[in-house]
Amino acid sequence: xxxxxxxxxxxxxxxxxxAVTAGLLLFLAGYILFRGIGGISWRFLSTAESVIHGTxxxxxxxxxxxxxxxxxxxxxxxxxxxxAVYLTEYARNRRFVAxxxxxxxxxxxxxxxxxxxxxxxxxxxxxxxxxxxxxxxLTLAIMILPTIIRSTQESLKxxxxxxxxxxxxxxxxxxxxxxxxxxxxxxxxxxTGCILAVGRVxxxxxxxxxxxxxxxxxxxxxxxxxxxxxxxxxTVALYHYAKENADFAVAFSIAAILLILTVIINFSAxxxxxxxxELTYG
Amino acid sequence: xxxxxxSARNLDFYYGETHALKDICLDIPxxxxxxxxxxxxxxxxxxxxxxxxxxxxxxxxxxxxxxTYRGAEIYAPDRDVTELRKxxxxxxxxxxxxxxxIYDNVAYGPRTHGIRAKAKLDDIVERSLRDAAIWDxxxxxxxxxxxxxxxxxxxxxxxxxxxxxxxxxxxMDESTSALDPISTSRIEDLAMELKKDYTIVIVTHNMxxxxxxxxxxxxxxxxxxxxxxxxxxMFSQPEDRRTEDYITGRFG
Numbered sequence: 001x002x003x004x005x006x007x008x009x010x011x012x013x014x015x016x017x018x019a020v021t022a023g024l025l026l027f028l029a030g031y032i033l034f035r036g037i038g039g040i041s042w043r044f045l046s047t048a049e050s051v052i053h054g055t056x057x058x059x060x061x062x063x064x065x066x067x068x069x070x071x072x073x074x075x076x077x078x079x080x081x082x083x084a085v086y087l088t089e090y091a092r093n094r095r096f097v098a099x100x101x102x103x104x105x106x107x108x109x110x111x112x113x114x115x116x117x118x119x120x121x122x123x124x125x126x127x128x129x130x131x132x133x134x135x136x137x138l139t140l141a142i143m144i145l146p147t148i149i150r151s152t153q154e155s156l157k158x159x160x161x162x163x164x165x166x167x168x169x170x171x172x173x174x175x176x177x178x179x180x181x182x183x184x185x186x187x188x189x190x191x192t193g194c195i196l197a198v199g200r201v202x203x204x205x206x207x208x209x210x211x212x213x214x215x216x217x218x219x220x221x222x223x224x225x226x227x228x229x230x231x232x233x234x235t236v237a238l239y240h241y242a243k244e245n246a247d248f249a250v251a252f253s254i255a256a257i258l259l260i261l262t263v264i265i266n267f268s269a270x271x272x273x274x275x276x277x278e279l280t281y282g
Numbered sequence: 283x284x285x286x287x288x289s290a291r292n293l294d295f296y297y298g299e300t301h302a303l304k305d306i307c308l309d310i311p312x313x314x315x316x317x318x319x320x321x322x323x324x325x326x327x328x329x330x331x332x333x334x335x336x337x338x339x340x341x342x343x344x345x346x347x348x349x350t351y352r353g354a355e356i357y358a359p360d361r362d363v364t365e366l367r368k369x370x371x372x373x374x375x376x377x378x379x380x381x382x383x384i385y386d387n388v389a390y391g392p393r394t395h396g397i398r399a400k401a402k403l404d405d406i407v408e409r410s411l412r413d414a415a416i417w418d419x420x421x422x423x424x425x426x427x428x429x430x431x432x433x434x435x436x437x438x439x440x441x442x443x444x445x446x447x448x449x450x451x452x453x454m455d456e457s458t459s460a461l462d463p464i465s466t467s468r469i470e471d472l473a474m475e476l477k478k479d480y481t482i483v484i485v486t487h488n489m490x491x492x493x494x495x496x497x498x499x500x501x502x503x504x505x506x507x508x509x510x511x512x513x514x515x516m517f518s519q520p521e522d523r524r525t526e527d528y529i530t531g532r533f534g
Contacts, residue, residue, distance in 0.1 A: 092341075162378035166440070169336065170391040170447055171368035180390070181380055 029259060036256030039249050045257075048218040056250055058257070060218045061237040064133055065261075067226050068212070068233055069201050071137035072144060073194065079141075080148030081183075081190060087149070088156040089178055101153070104146035112206050115143040119211040134227040136212025140204060144197035151196065155189020156182060184277070191273035198265050202258065205235040214240055234258050284311040287451065287481050288333060292347035295328055297340065302328045304505045305347070310498075315473060315482045317496035317513065319489060321533065324502040326485045330453050332356070333483065334370040335363050351451070368395060371449035375456045377436035379428035379443070384411075384420050387428045387439060391447035406446050414442035415472050434465025441472065445480075452476065454484040458491065470495050489529055493517050501525045 047057030091097045119139025129135035159182045167177040183190075213230030216237060232240060234254055242251035288310040295303035303325045310316050318326035331337045332349060335356065349356045356366060368391075379387050388407045397403060407424070411417040416438040420431070428439055437457060444452060454473070458466040473482055473495055486492055492499050493513060500510040501522075509516060509525045520526040527533060 160378075162374060162376060163380055165336065165339070165372075165374060166378045166380060166443075167390070167394075168339070169334065169367055169372040169374070170394060170443065171364045171366075172390075172394045173364050176394060180394075185381060 032252060032255045032259055035249075036252035036254070036259075039253035040256060044253065049216045056247075058234065058237055058254060060216060061232055061234045061254070062257075063219070063226070064212075064231040065202065065233040065235075067133055068137045068140060068208070069198055071134065071227070072140040072201050073197065075138060075141035076145050076148055076197065077194065080145050080193070081152050083145075084149045084152035084156060085178060085183075088153050089174070089182070101150075104149050108146035108150060112143060112204055113210075115139055116207040116210040118142065119207060124211055131211060131213040131230045132228055133212050133231050136208045136233075137227075139207050139211045140201050143204070143207060144200055147197050147200065148190075148193045151193030152186065152190050155186035155192075158189070159185045187276050188273055191269050191276070195266055195269045198269070199262065202233075202262060202265070203235060205233075205239050208233055208236050209239070212236075216240065234261070284313055286310065287312045287352060288483070289350045290329075290348070291350075293329075293332070293349050294346045295325070295332055295337070296344040297328075298342045302505050303332070306507050308500060308507055308510055310481065310483060312481050313477055313479075314497040315477050315484060315495050317492035317499045318483065318485045318502060319487075319492050319499060319528075320502035320508075321528065322487075323504075325505040326500075326502045327455055329502065330455055330483060330485050333451070333453055334367050334372055335361075336372065338363065368447050369449055370451045370453060371444035371447060372453045372455065373437070373440050373444055373457045376460050377433055377440050379431070379436050379439050381427065381429055383425045384428045384431070384439060385424040388442050388446045391443060395447060410442040410446040411439075413445050413476070414438045415468065415475075416442060432465075434461050434468065437461060437465065437469060438472065441469070445476075449480065451481045451483065454482065456485050456487060459487060466491075489517075501528065503528070 043055065044057055045062070046059055047055050048060050049056055049058075087097050087100060116139065119135060119142070123129045123135035123138050124131055127135075129138075163181050163185060164177060167181045168174075172180070212233070214232045214236055215230045216232055219226050219229040219231060234257060238251050238254040238258070241247045241254065286309040288308075290306045290308045293303055293306040293308075294301065306329065318329060320326045328337065332345060333351070333356065337343050337345075345357050351366070351370065355361065380390060382390075385407055388410050389403045392403060392406050397406070408417065408421075411420060416435060419435060420439070428436065431439060437460075441452075441457075458469050461469070470491065473484070476482060477497075484491075484496065496513045498511060499513040499516050501508045501516070501524075503524055509520060509522045511521075516525065517529055520529060
């Protein structure tokens with residue numbers, strides 16, 4: 001009888017934890033959509049803010065966000081995957097590897113405002129990029145580098161030794177083996193790392209306020225013009241409307257868009273991962 | 283007597299402090315099946331893996347003495363290991379097809395060695411699968427993932443994959459120990475068939491298997507080569523007491 005009670009109490013507590021967590025998340029998502037979705041219109045999505053025309057639009061912020069995601073990933077992905085391959089497959093010095101792993105784990109956890117400081121000193125000032133979307137993207141690239149390195153490493157480690165032996169036994173060189181067998185087998189983990197990284201990029205505001213600026217103005221669509229411009233991403237725009245304009249309706253609309261964007265990114269990334277795997281394995 | 287293809291002279295092998303092979307002297311003849319037998323940890327697999335330098339993957343190993351393949355030192359400093367492994371193929375204990383299509387598995391080796399032409403690859407894939415006695419079972423699903431095959435089929439696929447790079451020697455590291463009796467017997471038949479064109483060295487725990495398929499047998503114990511000779515003779519009149527004790531099942 002006591003045993004049975006013990007089981008029931010345990011199960012109820014666990015059920016409660018799950019219910020509270022799921023409930024909170026659902027409430028949050030529901031509340032944001034409820035408050036925000038009404039303000040979303042084609043006009044809202046396709047125009048810029050204009051005092052003269054009296055419009056509130058977030059097209060520049062959407063463009064800036066996409067730009068920042070693409071550029072920071074383009075910079076961090078090859079670097080991070082390359083570093084992870086070196087650390088897991090080539091590095092012989094165990095203490096060096098352990099030190100780098102410890103450092104990257106620590107770096108993945110430090111507050112982003114510290115990256116902002118580094119970005120301001122390194123990219124904005126020393127490299128004379130000033131407050132631009134390029135400087136912001138590069139700073140974010142540094143910020144997401146540890147995430148990409150660690151998730152790639154974990155994924156590389158799960159590739160069975162038997163695959164490696166099979167490839168080497170056929171006379172494959174080490175790099176050829178990695179490129180043709182190890183990396184394709186770990187594409188899932190790399191994609192997961194990218195999703196986490198994009199999540200951090202989309203959610204980041206502190207770094208971008210300091211390194212990319214808060215301009216709400218429309219920039220040209222060309223890459224070079226966008227790179228050299230200062231601009232706010234969606235999160236920074238959200239901050240701008242909520243804090244400086246106290247316009248919560250707009251802030252909630254942006255929040256709803258961010259929520260939807262995140263869902264889209266996650267789905268498309270896992271879709272892409274599956275497709276890539278099919279493509280490499282035929 | 284066939285020509286010697288692999289020859290070990292005073293070969294010693296160390297894993298760090300462990301002396302795994304002691305003063306091995308052994309000549310393996312061409313177009314024969316040579317079985318390496320002995321209890322676990324006796325060094326038979328280690329010896330097999332020194333032949334294609336698979337042991338290079340382990341840190342802290344050291345090899346002294348001489349081991350030659352067609353007269354050339356396998357451990358010469360300027361030895362091209364990828365070329366060596368192309369000539370000396372290996373089939374592992376557990377089937378280890380890559381998680382790709384059956385076709386891509388077999389084409390992996392030829393592609394690695396620079397063959398790109400589709401027609402030529404098709405040709406190699408078909409011939410290798412036929413030689414490995416699995417063509418009829420897979421010819422209609424070459425584009426399907428190899429992991430969907432049964433264990434025995436996977437192992438024959440791995441043999442086909444090894445044959446596709448046209449090796450000279452085929453090393454089989456307990457390649458039937460993870461398989462059921464029917465698959466095992468198919469692979470044994472296959473090995474007997476393949477020895478016309480290849481030299482085969484197998485490691486086996488199964489003494490009946492050594493008797494069934496091998497021409498010569500080497501018995502290893504605690505890193506030493508105790509006895510090496512004609513399989514029939516060794517199993518009927520072993521020269522060494524320890525060989526007799528092992529093959530009659532007194533230990534092992």
